[in-house]
Amino acid sequence: MPSSEALVVTRDRLYKPVFNPETGKWVDQCPYEAYQRNRDPVECRCRAGTIISDKQGWKCHIKNKTHQIWITNYHRHVAEADQAVVEIKEFRVQNEKLSRERTRLVKKFKSDIAGKEEAITVLSLAHSKQVVECSKSSQLVDRYRVENKRQEQQITVLGDCYQKNQTGLDSQQREIDRLKRLLEKSNEKIRTLDDFQDALEQ
Ligand SMILES: [Zn+2]
Numbered sequence: 001m002p003s004s005e006a007l008v009v010t011r012d013r014l015y016k017p018v019f020n021p022e023t024g025k026w027v028d029q030c031p032y033e034a035y036q037r038n039r040d041p042v043e044c045r046c047r048a049g050t051i052i053s054d055k056q057g058w059k060c061h062i063k064n065k066t067h068q069i070w071i072t073n074y075h076r077h078v079a080e081a082d083q084a085v086v087e088i089k090e091f092r093v094q095n096e097k098l099s100r101e102r103t104r105l106v107k108k109f110k111s112d113i114a115g116k117e118e119a120i121t122v123l124s125l126a127h128s129k130q131v132v133e134c135s136k137s138s139q140l141v142d143r144y145r146v147e148n149k150r151q152e153q154q155i156t157v158l159g160d161c162y163q164k165n166q167t168g169l170d171s172q173q174r175e176i177d178r179l180k181r182l183l184e185k186s187n188e189k190i191r192t193l194d195d196f197q198d199a200l201e202q
């Protein structure tokens with residue numbers, strides 16, 4: 001018998017007994033035809049690394065106690081395999097469901113993100129407009145400040161003018177008062193002279 005390490009047995013080259021429906025039992029069947037050439041080796045799973053490569057070897061192997069116990073319990077192995085197939089199917093269904101849910105969520109998230117991006121664009125535009133408005137307002141404030149400063153300077157100049165005029169007016173008023181007093185004195189003298197003239201004429 002060739003060593004197990006020297007052979008690579010694929011899954012479809014596993015030794016399989018056949019089911020006898022009359023007895024309801026699994027029985028051995030030689031994997032090789034009577035005069036078959038080029039016999040591919042098969043692996044019997046009753047014991048790890050058991051390779052059969054010819055009819056003689058098979059005949060010898062099936063008499064093995066371990067193999068006989070294995071074939072007696074073969075239905076159980078098949079049941080387990082069936083269960084595994086069912087579980088795989090369930091996993092596939094579950095996986096399909098999860099995949100659909102994932103697709104749905106990805107679509108939803110993409111839609112949410114698109115909505116948020118749109119909102120951000122709208123807000124950005126509004127913000128840009130406000131920045132421009134703010135800049136305009138700031139320029140206006142600067143202009144008003146300059147205007148205000150100029151007006152303050154004008155007020156100071158006018159104040160100085162007013163002060164100067166007021167001083168002039170005061171001095172003119174004093175001159176007027178002085179002249180009035182002089183006029184009064186002159187009038188008094190004239191009246192005195194008139195009185196004197198009148199007295200002379202009488
Ligand atoms: Zn075996």
